[in-house]
Structures are given as C-alpha cells and as structure tokens.
Amino acid sequence: MDKISQETPDLTQENIAKIAALFPDAVTEAMDADGKVTLAVDFDALRDDLSGEVVDGPRERYQFTWPGKREAKLEARRPIKKTMRPCPEKSKDWDTTENLYIEGDNLEALKIMRETYAGKVKLIYIDPPYNTGHDFVYDDDFSKTRAEYDAESGEYDEEGGRLVANPESNGRFHSDWCSMMYPRLMLARDLLSDDGAIFISIDDNEEQNLLKIGNELFGSGNYVGKLYVQVNPRGRNLDRYIAKTIEPVLIWVKNYTCGNSLNLIPKDSRMLSEYDRKDDKGSYRAIGLRNRNQSFNPQTRPNLYFPLWISPADGSVALEKDEAHSVERLPLAADGTPTCWTWSKSKIQSENNYLFGEPCGNEWRVYRKDYLEEGSAAFTMAKSLQADAEFNNDYGKKRIKELFGSNVMSFPKPPALMNRILEIGSSKDSLVMDFFSGSATMADAVMSLNAADGGKRRFIMVQLPEVVDEATEAGKEGYTTICNVGEERIRRAGEKIRAEVDEASRQLELGAEPKPVPDIGFRVLRVDESCFKDEYAAPGQYEQAALDLFTDNSAEDALPLDLLFQVLPAFRIEYSAKIVEREIGGKACFDVNGGQLIACFDEDVDTVALEAIAKERPLYAVFRDACFSNDAAVANLEELFKTFSPDTIRKVI
Ligand SMILES: C[S@@+](CC[C@H](N)C(=O)[O-])C[C@H]1O[C@@H](n2cnc3c(N)ncnc32)[C@H](O)[C@@H]1O
Known part of the structure; x- marks a missing residue:
C-alpha cells in the first residue's frame, strides 16, 4: 500500500524529469548537499542540445537580475515539511463555509496549496509591502542549508518574528524585496487558472522591479497594463516636488490568448446619464456618425465618403435624395475638412432605423442611436485611470472604523477598489485569493459583491501572524496579531452584510424574490509543523523500518482532524471540502465530500470495520499505520478492498 509523502513535492526533481524526457543526455547523476545521489541537469549538455553549435561560456543576454535571484528561484522549488492545521475554534460556520483564512507565511502556504489548487484560482490580488524604507519585509533567509532550514523553520512563525525592517541604508534594499517577491509570484502563477489574472498594488519604490519580475514570470505577452488608482486626490504632502495622487495596480493574465480573462465593467452613473433619450426600444444616447479621426478621409477610405440625405420632417436618413429627404449632409469637420462616415452604405441600408438627423446650430447632423439595454452597451472596458471618490484610501480606514469603532489597521485598502478588481477579474463562481491580506478587505469585498449580485465567489486569505504593537489602536483593543484583526473583520463585516440582506428582504415588494445571504463563514487553518514524526527525514525515501506497519508515525499532539488536513493534498482535495x-x-x-475519501485514524481497526469501509466504495481510503488491531486485519485489508471496492485507492500514513 502507498505511503503518503509528508512533504510538498520536490519541484526541482519534477522539472528534471521533464527535461530528461526531452533531452536524456542532459540529465546526469550528482551528489546533493547531504551526500545522496540524485538526478541533476548537465547544463553544458543542455546548452549544446539547444544551440546547435558548441557553446563556450555564458553569453550576454537581456535579463533582469540581482544578488540572490538564483537562491530565490531555488527557494520556490524547495520542498517543505509543513501542513495546514485546522482551527475550528477560530472559524465561523466550519461545517458549511467554503472560504479559507490561512495564518502563516504565504510562501509556505503557497507551497502547501500548490498541489491541490494549481490551475484553480481565477483571481489573485495582492497588496505586498511597498518597500518604502519604513515597512517590513519577510526574511526568507535563503543562505541556510537544507538541514538548518528544516531545523529552524517554524521557529520564527510563532512570534511572527521573521519580518525584518528593510531600511534604505540596507545595501541589498531592492535585492531583498525582489528576492522576497520572486518565489511567491512563481508559485502564484501555478495557482492561476488558464483564464486567471493577478492584480498587484504597488507604488514608485518597486514598480519598475515588479514589472520586470512579473514580465519574466508571467510573460511580457501576458502583461495587460495598469490601473492608476486615485487614492489621494489632494496629493501626499510628505512627497518631494510632486505630490502623488495615484497608486498603480499592475495586471497580468495567465494566458493572453484565452480571451475571457478580464470582464467589461458596468457603466457608472455618469456614463449612464449620457443615455438621456428614449424611444419605444428603450434609453439611448446619440453618437455622431462622422468619424472624427481625420486620418480616415476620402483619400484613405473613399468608400466611406458619400452624401446622406435627411428628412427635415421626421429626421429619417436616406442614401438617395427624394422628396422627403431633401437636406444633404457630407462628413465634413467643423472647418470644412472632408472626413468620412463610420458606417458603410450597406450598414446604413440594413440598420437605417438606428440613424436620425437633427439640427445642431445652423446645420444638420447625422447620429446613430446607441441603446443602453442592448448587449454590451451597459458595459465598458475598465479605464486605466480609476478615480472614483470611493477609491480614496480614506474609505479603507472608514470601513475599518465603521466595523471596529477605531483604526485597528494601518493601511487598509478601500473596499470599493477591491470591488472594482473583482468586477474586472472574477466571475460569479470564482475562487479569489489574497496572500498579503492584512485586514482582509478583499474578503469583505467578496462577501459584499456576492450579496449584491447573488454570486458564489469563494475567498482564500493568507496572512502572517504579524505581532501587533501594544501601543497601536489594535493593540489597545486587545488584538495580538494581524490575523486576529483580519479574522474579526470578516466576522463583523459578514454580520453587517447579513443584517443588510435581511433588511432588504423585509422591504421587498410583495412577490419579489428575496436575495440569499452569501457565505459569510471561513475556515481558519494554520501553517504548522508536519503531523508526522520527524524520524521520517526525507519523504519518498523511507527507511525500511519506518515502513513497518504498527509504527505510529503521527506526532503526539496531532488530532485526527489534523491528520485529515495533512493528507487532503495527497488526494488533491480542497481544504474547504465537506x-x-x-x-x-x-x-x-x-x-x-460524500464518499470521495474515507479516512479512519481510530484505534484497533479490525476486519469488521475494514469490510464496512470497503463496502462504502469510496474513491480513496486512508488509514494510520498503527491503527490496525492485528496482523489479520492488515492481511485482510487488501483482500477486503479487492472484493468489495477494487477501484478504491488505499493509502496509509
Ligand atoms: C500592505 S498590507 C495589506 C493590507 C490589506 N490589503 C488590507 O486592506 O488590509 C501587507 C500585509 O502583508 C503581510 N505580510 C508581509 N509578509 C508576509 C508573508 N510573508 N506572508 C503573509 N503575509 C505577509 C503583512 O503582515 C501585512 O499585513
């Protein structure tokens, strides 16, 4: 029977296997740091394979690099022996919710989630530290050897103490920030679905570096552009020479050719007020039929330059002059320069009822009707300048004050901005992730938008248990970590949203359908040490003794639910499973998930229990080494499953 690996997979070895499949000669055996023989890439041979000529040494090439980049890259692929420990006591609606709140370093969280969530996340939004010289950056400390790393990992998490100040005086000021971001974005890319997108808030300090890293990891062809969000219309007075009013949000899609990664967004009320005319087909706005771009003219588009004839009696438009259509109109600019029409003669013929003529000053003009209700007319592409009043950073603080009564978070994002990002990047059933989640503004926005449009978006928030200074407002209110603040924010925002939905239902007109309350719960998981005992040093490389059944390899403090959460990734089952x-x-x-997996970690599991489990015919079944009552039970396990459920995949931990 298969043993479940205790570690996230070794991605380097996976990649080497892929190279080996294509270029067998480029893969060789080498000793690793611990003296074990493993597969390794012979880069000289690989370079030869790819160049078609003898290559001698590295060439100059376009690249973005910094001291520590290679270690940062390796870090993303390095396996870790960690798990997600469930915390039902901190959670809300544990049994029913599909939202997750993960306490821990996001690099570790992303590694643990990669197997299960690869290709499933539609929208990732992050608001990382901007590297202002005053904020803190997580110290991944790549200089450690594997053994030191394993010995120490987790040590800092309890205190949230691996966040270190990154002052500008640090000689590696930008390098450290790049090294922190690079492996996280590498893993983030794996999680995005084919139609997924990542939105990243940033400011001038690291925007250029982020753009280069993002283009390298997501592909410059997948860079969509940026939103310039007006977060401070009055300008920051701490700036020098230019008071900044905007902050960019950089956007990449996973696959530009996919076509439906980003949405058009509903037109705002100012745009809607343009639809100020009405006929029996509905509201419409008048758009001039003349092309205002003078590069389109009788020379460049001769077939779009012709006279139109307007009826002064009813405003109808014709291609030929007749008794009613007596007013001639050519596509001329105000100064008389000839331009052309935007519609061809055949379109004017077939969609003639959309056209009308109207006097404007002392001349007649030709317009087309653009109806609001028709197709995409009520929607528009998001504009690069996002200047809604509610995107002002003050609204981030306002929402926190409204929920907590005081400013328990330093730089919360405005919920309306998160809402806009959700409109652009998510659909109603999307999985949305924020792995620098702070006070969980994105979770608040997901719940609010679901309440408004009946969506079933799910969220995953990740946040380091960064210790809150007692002198801050959050500290005074008794919050010890940012995770406490984020979780409480989701609880309070959820209850407020529930009350608003209930109130709206009470006010409904007779017969109108009430809106459902969205999922306002969340499961809290904590990135933690493996539930397996440490004697199993390297997963996949078990000592024979350790493979013996009856050996209890689960840590003393591991509860059955902890074991379950440790094994879920081995079956690629999401943490939100029922x-x-x-x-x-x-x-x-x-x-x-109703029989997808049956896990039995009880004591003295005998043949009676094994037969009953096999008869349930689960897709997967998992047991604990030490749970079997005797040799007979172990011997019978395979037989029982062969008889009652041969297709069940059986594993032990
Ligand atoms: C700028 S704040 C995000 C604020 C958030 N958008 C909001 O509206 O409240 C960045 C957050 O990332 C967290 N953080 C920094 N390094 C982290 C890491 N390695 N893993 C998880 N969270 C981290 C910080 O504790 C901080 O709360």
Whole structure:
C-alpha cells in the first residue's frame, strides 16, 4: 500500500524529469548537499542540445537580475515539511463555509496549496509591502542549508518574528524585496487558472522591479497594463516636488490568448446619464456618425465618403435624395475638412432605423442611436485611470472604523477598489485569493459583491501572524496579531452584510424574490509543523523500518482532524471540502465530500470495520499505520478492498 509523502513535492526533481524526457543526455547523476545521489541537469549538455553549435561560456543576454535571484528561484522549488492545521475554534460556520483564512507565511502556504489548487484560482490580488524604507519585509533567509532550514523553520512563525525592517541604508534594499517577491509570484502563477489574472498594488519604490519580475514570470505577452488608482486626490504632502495622487495596480493574465480573462465593467452613473433619450426600444444616447479621426478621409477610405440625405420632417436618413429627404449632409469637420462616415452604405441600408438627423446650430447632423439595454452597451472596458471618490484610501480606514469603532489597521485598502478588481477579474463562481491580506478587505469585498449580485465567489486569505504593537489602536483593543484583526473583520463585516440582506428582504415588494445571504463563514487553518514524526527525514525515501506497519508515525499532539488536513493534498482535495464524522463498522471515520475519501485514524481497526469501509466504495481510503488491531486485519485489508471496492485507492500514513 502507498505511503503518503509528508512533504510538498520536490519541484526541482519534477522539472528534471521533464527535461530528461526531452533531452536524456542532459540529465546526469550528482551528489546533493547531504551526500545522496540524485538526478541533476548537465547544463553544458543542455546548452549544446539547444544551440546547435558548441557553446563556450555564458553569453550576454537581456535579463533582469540581482544578488540572490538564483537562491530565490531555488527557494520556490524547495520542498517543505509543513501542513495546514485546522482551527475550528477560530472559524465561523466550519461545517458549511467554503472560504479559507490561512495564518502563516504565504510562501509556505503557497507551497502547501500548490498541489491541490494549481490551475484553480481565477483571481489573485495582492497588496505586498511597498518597500518604502519604513515597512517590513519577510526574511526568507535563503543562505541556510537544507538541514538548518528544516531545523529552524517554524521557529520564527510563532512570534511572527521573521519580518525584518528593510531600511534604505540596507545595501541589498531592492535585492531583498525582489528576492522576497520572486518565489511567491512563481508559485502564484501555478495557482492561476488558464483564464486567471493577478492584480498587484504597488507604488514608485518597486514598480519598475515588479514589472520586470512579473514580465519574466508571467510573460511580457501576458502583461495587460495598469490601473492608476486615485487614492489621494489632494496629493501626499510628505512627497518631494510632486505630490502623488495615484497608486498603480499592475495586471497580468495567465494566458493572453484565452480571451475571457478580464470582464467589461458596468457603466457608472455618469456614463449612464449620457443615455438621456428614449424611444419605444428603450434609453439611448446619440453618437455622431462622422468619424472624427481625420486620418480616415476620402483619400484613405473613399468608400466611406458619400452624401446622406435627411428628412427635415421626421429626421429619417436616406442614401438617395427624394422628396422627403431633401437636406444633404457630407462628413465634413467643423472647418470644412472632408472626413468620412463610420458606417458603410450597406450598414446604413440594413440598420437605417438606428440613424436620425437633427439640427445642431445652423446645420444638420447625422447620429446613430446607441441603446443602453442592448448587449454590451451597459458595459465598458475598465479605464486605466480609476478615480472614483470611493477609491480614496480614506474609505479603507472608514470601513475599518465603521466595523471596529477605531483604526485597528494601518493601511487598509478601500473596499470599493477591491470591488472594482473583482468586477474586472472574477466571475460569479470564482475562487479569489489574497496572500498579503492584512485586514482582509478583499474578503469583505467578496462577501459584499456576492450579496449584491447573488454570486458564489469563494475567498482564500493568507496572512502572517504579524505581532501587533501594544501601543497601536489594535493593540489597545486587545488584538495580538494581524490575523486576529483580519479574522474579526470578516466576522463583523459578514454580520453587517447579513443584517443588510435581511433588511432588504423585509422591504421587498410583495412577490419579489428575496436575495440569499452569501457565505459569510471561513475556515481558519494554520501553517504548522508536519503531523508526522520527524524520524521520517526525507519523504519518498523511507527507511525500511519506518515502513513497518504498527509504527505510529503521527506526532503526539496531532488530532485526527489534523491528520485529515495533512493528507487532503495527497488526494488533491480542497481544504474547504465537506467533512462529516461518521462511525463506520464501529470506528470513528471522516467522510469527505460524500464518499470521495474515507479516512479512519481510530484505534484497533479490525476486519469488521475494514469490510464496512470497503463496502462504502469510496474513491480513496486512508488509514494510520498503527491503527490496525492485528496482523489479520492488515492481511485482510487488501483482500477486503479487492472484493468489495477494487477501484478504491488505499493509502496509509
Ligand atoms: C500592505 S498590507 C495589506 C493590507 C490589506 N490589503 C488590507 O486592506 O488590509 C501587507 C500585509 O502583508 C503581510 N505580510 C508581509 N509578509 C508576509 C508573508 N510573508 N506572508 C503573509 N503575509 C505577509 C503583512 O503582515 C501585512 O499585513
């Protein structure tokens, strides 16, 4: 029976296997740092394979690099022995919610989630530290050897103490920030779905570096552009020479050719007020039929330059002069320069009822009707300047004050901006992730938008348990970490949203359909040490003794639910799975997603229990080494499953 690996997969080895499949000669054996023989790429051979000529040494090439880049790259692929420990006591609606709140370093969280969530996240938004010289950057400390790293990892998390100040006087000021971002974005890319997109808030300090890193990792062809968000219309008075009013949000899609990665957004009320005319087909606005771009003229577009004839009696437009259509109109600019029409003669013929003529000053003009209700007319492309009043940073603080009564978070983003990003980058059933989530403004916005449009978007928030200074407002209110603030924000925002939906339902007119309350719960998970004992040093490389059944390899403090959450990634089952505790054959089991997985970590599992579990015919079944009552049970396990459920994939931990 298969043993479940205790670590995230070794991505370097996976990549080497892919190279080996294409270029067998470029893969060789080498000793690793611990003296074990592993596969490694022979880069000289690979270069030869790819160049078609003898290559001697590195060439000059276009690249963006900094001291520590290679370590940062390696860091993304380095496996870790960590798990997500469930915290039902901190969660809300544990049994039913599909939202997740993860406490821990996002690099570790992304590594643990990669197997299960690869290709599933539609929208990632992040608001990382901007590297202002005053904020803190997570110290991944790549200089450590594997053994030191394993020995130390986790040590800092409890205190949230691996966040270090990154002052401009640090000789590696920009390098450290790039090294922090690079592996996280590498992993983020893996999580994005084919139609997914990532939005990143940043400011002048690192915008150029972020653009280069993003283009390298996501591909410059997948760079969409940026939103310039007017976050401070009066300008920051701490700036020198130019008081900044905007902050960019950089956007990449996973796959530009996909076509439906980003949405058009609803027109705002100012734009809607342009639809100020009405006829029996609905509201419309008048758009001049003349092309105002003078490069389109009788020379460049001769077939679009011709006279139109207007009826002064009813405003109708014709291609030929007749008794009614007596007013001639050519596409001339105000100064008489000839331009051309935007519609061809055949379109004017077939869609003639959209056209009308109207006097404007002392001349007649030809217009087309653009109806609001028709197709995409009510929607528009997001503009690069995003200047709604509610995108002002003050609205971020305002929402926090409204929910908490005081400013418990230093730089919360305005919820309306998160809402705009959701409109552009998500659909109603999307999985949305923010792995620098702070006070969880994105979670608040996801719940609000779901309440407004009946969507079922789910969120995953990740946040380091950064310790809150006692002197701050959050500290005075009794919050010890930013995670406490984020979780409480989701609780309070969720209740407020529920109250608003209930109130709106009470006010409904008779017969109108009430809106449902969205999912306002969340499961809290904590990035933590593996639930398996440390004697299993390297997953996939078990000592024979450790493979013996009856050896209890779960850590003393590991609860059955902890074990379940540790094994879910091995089956690529999401952490939001429906989990029901059931007794099967007299033993305590977890039934995950209605029979997708049955996990039994109870004591003395005998053949009666095994037969009952096999008869449930789950897709997967998992047991604990030490749970079997005797040799007979172990020997019978395979037989029982072969008889009652041969297709069930069985594993032990
Ligand atoms: C600028 S704040 C985000 C604010 C958030 N957008 C909001 O509206 O409240 C950045 C957050 O990232 C967190 N952070 C920094 N390094 C992290 C890491 N390695 N893993 C997870 N969170 C981290 C910080 O604790 C901080 O709360």
